[in-house]
Amino acid sequence: MIRGAASVVAASMSEAPVGVFDSGVGGLSVLGEIRRLLPNESLLYVADCGHIPYGEKTPEFIRQRCAIIADFLHHQGAKALVVACNTATVAGVADLRRDYPHWPIVGMEPAVKPAAAATRSGIVGVLATTGTLQSAKFAALLDRFATDVQVITQPCPGLVELIEAGDLDSPALRQLLLSYVEPLLAAGCDTLILGCTHYPFLKPLLKQMVPAHISLIDTGAAVARQLQRLLAERRLLAAGPASETRFWSSADPIHLRNILPALWNSSGIVRSFSL
Secondary structure, eight states, rough: OOOHHHHHHHHHHTTTTTEEEESSSSTHHHHHHHHHOTTTTTTEEEEEEGGGGGGSHHHHHHHHHHHHHHHHHHTTOOOOEEEEHHHHHHHHHHHHHHHHHOOOOOOOOOOOHHHHHHSSEEEEEEEOOOHHHHHHHHHHHHHHOOOOOOEEEEHHHHHHHHHHHHHHOOHHHHHHHEEEHHHHHHTTTEEEESSSSGGGGGGGHHHHOOTTTOEEEOSSSHHHHHHHHHHHTOOOOOOOOOOOOEEEEEOOOHHHHHHHHHHHHOOOOOOOOOO
16 A cells, blocks of 8 residues: 555656746747657746846845745646746756755756857857856856857847747847847857847747858757756656646736747736735
């Protein structure tokens, strides 16, 4: 009986959902990669849209938001946590791993290593938020993986806010994005790192702006693979079928509900997250 009960508990844990959060809708790009790789996993997503952008907040404020959201998802029964935000990862993931030592937690980091391996010109461009580019973690990535290449960084203020509004193709967005990309191309970059989880939603537009030989690299798929590894190690991979993805927003949930079809290719129930 004890052995059977343990098996039931293990099975129940494996079918528990995976919690994912971001400062806004950008983490939906990571959520999509998780869904593609792990279709049997049930997913929970918190968009902290009421406090976006994180890049303009203090590290202490971001750590507080990470702690509040992680606690919420933990109480929702999440078996693992994905911090689908580069800025939040830099500020808060170490504290989360300290506070939840037995909880599988996956964070984000700009794709410096694969970009350094992919470049042929030896010049890599990074599109990211100011907070990510100024972080010690980003500097450490450059020291570790980019000693043999030239890395040119480009802060991109304003892009996150436009994407949050559901704007993926307006003239204003095109002009702003082009102003960030053109200097990198002029400098000889043949590889561009999309260093914010919002930016993969701009890939179709970027492909219109850059020559065909330019590589666009983000880390969403790598995060999904790391989540798969951690769940497999703990025998927590779900057998499925997945339940409907549940969403929360700390801003007006109607706004997130309205743009979900464009960013998630599906509608969904969005609840208010007021903590």
